Amino acid sequence: MMAPLLKYGVFGSETSLVVAFLIGLGFGFALERAGFGSARKLVSQFYLNDMAVFKVMFTAIITAMLGVTYLSWIGVLNLSLVYLVPTFLLPQVVGGLILGVGFVVGGYCPGTALAATATGRIDGVVFGIGLYAGTLLFAEAYPLLKPLHTATPMGQVTIPQYLNLPYGVVVFAVVLMAIGGFAGAGWVEKKMADSCQP
Amino acid sequence: MSDTQSSRAPAPYSNPYLAGIGLGLVLLAAFVFVGRGLGASGAVSAAVTAGLHTIAPDHAHSLEWLSGRLVGDQRPLKDWLVFEGLGVFLGALLSGLLARRAFVTVEKGPRVSTRARLAGAFAGGGLMAVGAALALGCTSGQALSGGALLNLGSWAFMMMVFAGAYAVAAFMKWQWR
Amino acid sequence: MFQFLTKLTLNQRLALLAFVLGLVALAATPTRGSRVTVDSRQLALLVANGSDRVAARTLADWIIQGRSDFRLVDIRAPAAFAAGPHIPSAENIPVTALLDLGLARDEKILLVGDDDVAVAQAWFLLEAAGYAGAFIVDGGMAAWRDQVVYPRVDGVDAVVRAKLEAVSAHFGGAPRIGPAGGAPEAVSAATVAQAAPVVAKLLSGGAKKPAPAKKREGC
Numbered sequence: 001m002m003a004p005l006l007k008y009g010v011f012g013s014e015t016s017l018v019v020a021f022l023i024g025l026g027f028g029f030a031l032e033r034a035g036f037g038s039a040r041k042l043v044s045q046f047y048l049n050d051m052a053v054f055k056v057m058f059t060a061i062i063t064a065m066l067g068v069t070y071l072s073w074i075g076v077l078n079l080s081l082v083y084l085v086p087t088f089l090l091p092q093v094v095g096g097l098i099l100g101v102g103f104v105v106g107g108y109c110p111g112t113a114l115a116a117t118a119t120g121r122i123d124g125v126v127f128g129i130g131l132y133a134g135t136l137l138f139a140e141a142y143p144l145l146k147p148l149h150t151a152t153p154m155g156q157v158t159i160p161q162y163l164n165l166p167y168g169v170v171v172f173a174v175v176l177m178a179i180g181g182f183a184g185a186g187w188v189e190k191k192m193a194d195s196c197q198p
Numbered sequence: 199m200s201d202t203q204s205s206r207a208p209a210p211y212s213n214p215y216l217a218g219i220g221l222g223l224v225l226l227a228a229f230v231f232v233g234r235g236l237g238a239s240g241a242v243s244a245a246v247t248a249g250l251h252t253i254a255p256d257h258a259h260s261l262e263w264l265s266g267r268l269v270g271d272q273r274p275l276k277d278w279l280v281f282e283g284l285g286v287f288l289g290a291l292l293s294g295l296l297a298r299r300a301f302v303t304v305e306k307g308p309r310v311s312t313r314a315r316l317a318g319a320f321a322g323g324g325l326m327a328v329g330a331a332l333a334l335g336c337t338s339g340q341a342l343s344g345g346a347l348l349n350l351g352s353w354a355f356m357m358m359v360f361a362g363a364y365a366v367a368a369f370m371k372w373q374w375r
Numbered sequence: 376m377f378q379f380l381t382k383l384t385l386n387q388r389l390a391l392l393a394f395v396l397g398l399v400a401l402a403a404t405p406t407r408g409s410r411v412t413v414d415s416r417q418l419a420l421l422v423a424n425g426s427d428r429v430a431a432r433t434l435a436d437w438i439i440q441g442r443s444d445f446r447l448v449d450i451r452a453p454a455a456f457a458a459g460p461h462i463p464s465a466e467n468i469p470v471t472a473l474l475d476l477g478l479a480r481d482e483k484i485l486l487v488g489d490d491d492v493a494v495a496q497a498w499f500l501l502e503a504a505g506y507a508g509a510f511i512v513d514g515g516m517a518a519w520r521d522q523v524v525y526p527r528v529d530g531v532d533a534v535v536r537a538k539l540e541a542v543s544a545h546f547g548g549a550p551r552i553g554p555a556g557g558a559p560e561a562v563s564a565a566t567v568a569q570a571a572p573v574v575a576k577l578l579s580g581g582a583k584k585p586a587p588a589k590k591r592e593g594c
Contacts, residue, residue, distance in 0.1 A: 004233030008505065009480040017281045019231050024285020026224035027236055027338075031286070032293035034217035039305040039319075040374065041211070046367035047374075052214040054360075057341065059218025060225060064346035066396050067226040072405035079405045083234045085334050085344055087351030092340070095333025096355040099326050100362025103337075104370050106322015107305065110238035110330065111338040113323070114283060115290035120302040123319040130323020131239075135246045137324065138331040142263040149332055159348045168403035170348055175397030179390050182215075215389050 003071065007081045028115050037115040039107025039123055046104050049192050051185035058178045069171050087154040094148065106130065209297040225342055232278070235343020238286070239330035241279040263331075307374040318373050411503045418502060427498065429485055429510045431518040435542050438463060445483035448473070450497050451516075455489065462487065462519055463546070470497045480506055487512040487519070524548030 002008045006016050034056045035041040044050035071077035103109055106127045108116055113131065116124025138145065160170045211217075228236055243264070250258040259265050294300030306315035330336040333355050335344065341359065344352025383391065421427055437445070449456055449465040456467040465487065468476065478484060484506060488494045494511055501509035512518070521527070526539040528550040540550050 002505070003230040005230065006232045007480065016232055016278065020278045020281035021285040023224060023228050023231070023236070024282035024287075025289035025292075026227070026285075027221070027282070028286035028289025028291075029293045030217055030221040030224055030289075032290040032297070032299070033212045033220065034214055035211035037290055037294060037299065043367070043370070043374065046363045047371070052211070055214035056218040056221060057337070057345075059215050060221035060342055061345040062393060062397075063219050063222025064225040064229065064342075065348065066393075066400060067222070068229055068346060069400050069403045069405055070396075071226075071230065073400075073403040077230060081233050082229050082347065084347055084349050085340060085351065087349065087354075088334065089351060089354060092333040092351045092355040093358050095329040095331070096358025097329070097362035099329030099333065099336065099355075100359040100364075101366045102322045102325030102327075102329055103359065104322070104363040104367050106319050106326060107373070108319070108322070109326060109337040110242060111236070111286060111336070114238060114286045115294075116305075118287045118289075118291040119294035119300040122302065122304045123306065123315055126316045127319040127323040127326075128242075130320040130325075131242050131327045132246055132249075132323075133320070134324035134327025135239075135243050135331060136250070138328050139243075139246065139250075139261045139263045142261065145332070146262070154350065157350045159350050159353060162350050166401075167348075167405050168401040171400040171403065172397045174348070175393050175400070179393055182386075182390065213385065215386055219389075 003077045004081050007078070027111070028118065031112055031115040032119060036112040037119045037121065037124070039116065039121070042109075042112060043104055043107050048188055051189055054185050055182060058181060062175055062178045065171060065174065069167065084156040084158070086156050088150065089152040089154060091149050091151060208299045221342070222346070225346060228343075229346075234278070235339060235346070236282065237279050237335060237339035237343065238283065239327070239336040239339060241283040242327065243331070244280055307372075310373055315373050318370070411505070413503045418499075421502070427502075427510050428513050430513050431522045432542070434462070434485065434512055434519075435523040435546070439542065439545055445485055445510075446478070447485045447487065447512075449516075450486060450488040450493060459516075460520075460524075462516075470500065473497060473501065474504055478506060481508055482506075483508045483510060485510045485512055487515050489516045491515055526550050527553070529553065 005011065006013070006019075011019070031037065034052060036053075036056070041050060042053055045053035068077060068079065068082070072079040099109075106113075108124055108127045110128075110131060113124045113127045117128060142149075158167075159165075160167045163170070225236055228234060247258065247264045250261075250264065291300060304312050304315055306312065326336065330339075333340055333351075335341075335352075335355070337356075337359065340349075340352045341356040345356055380388070380391075434447070447462060447465045449461055449467050450470050450473075451467065452469065453467055456465075461467070470493070478501075484501060486494050486497050486501075486509065488497075491514070494515055498509050498511050514522070524543055524546045525548045526543050528536045528539055529552045531539070536550070543550055
């Protein structure tokens, strides 16, 4: 059996919409379980009280990363058929900064805003409206933004490719960094909690 | 706290690592089944494209960034991300109901007005949309999915998100007072 | 050792698991899909069957009918493709780029070129990589030229001849008498009149499917 299953014709594009729904179901469930349907919890990351955002995100990343590595190592997953968003370094750096600011101003990101809306958070709904407005604004202003948006194209490139390191080495390094990060996060949380005690 | 009170209180959040593993497995499923990652900002642009196309089709076609989605007999709403978004909504609702965390409210600090917080939410959403459009993704699409695939641009993006957020956090504390 | 493990908290166990998995992953060599496994018996049957071959004239009919359920790939070098005539709707894709195209595995891919061996090798490459819809246009560009654009019409009955003339006219050619390279015969007005209903019949037949929109990917 070869994966990605859709690309190997195991099911058609109509069925893939059902798959999309089911995956979304899992996604939304996991997000809310982690408490990401709450802006308060999300922004607590950036006030250093609660490092859940960092922990959840990076645990998810290394889980999926290890899964992908092992599955493609045994030949079940054809990694070249998994879509890799092309790298445009400058707009992604700038976009990341803007997105980070938006995250802390609004208290959500698109996925968590949807989760928040589902659980009744009105600020999540308003955030979503802001998302649409911002998207429309971007579309209207595109002629001005196009030079930035298409700057520094680097094609589809991974970190192992860029640093010319074996894939497994980078995977191991990322796992180490994550574990270190988690330990650090726990330490920071404890420090903040201690300093809050009267 | 009486027994009945504590049983109606919202359940505590899950261990973040366990939630993260769950999220990671969902992401892996997306890779294995469909060969793409999760993504949320794309659903928004698909919806904007569809909405604009309904109200003002000529204008929609004239916008370069959106017109690419209107090629041929493509119907933007019949997009993978939209069905995924539907699932996210229902999945979160389910989890919220199970954990007694689903109730209509505005998340904000006790001493700030609802209007101010909602203004903040709106502004944040607008900024985030621009950032996600520039970066070709948001935290789910770029950071999570691209991160797991060791995509160079995704990791750069992710670091910048944290940088930007931490830089501005102090100025946004007022929403949580 | 087990005593040590039981003393750990859940989070510490998870961290240990992650560390071990990461360590093992050091040796990983992820497949980027360039290794293929070939079912040799199945492939042998396909070859013996001859079912993966499409006659040039069948292809011509499909093009006239406006069928869009296949992709026509011309594997000649770009210089040759640009210099000489090519089949309408053909895409010039060299063999090395074939596998990077993101072709769907159930898509019909018709291969044509001026080197029959190269076309057959490209067919094998696609079949081995799992593209079950690969087909060879029998005879390649030479057959296209000699059977479709400049078909030989001596000794052929009137109905067949009318159709051949109609098809060749559609592609800007003309029928000929005698071996390839001979002078094309002038098409008489009567023949053209006879050809009209034949072409019309060809055009009305066959389902006209709209070209499937390319699925966009990414966030």
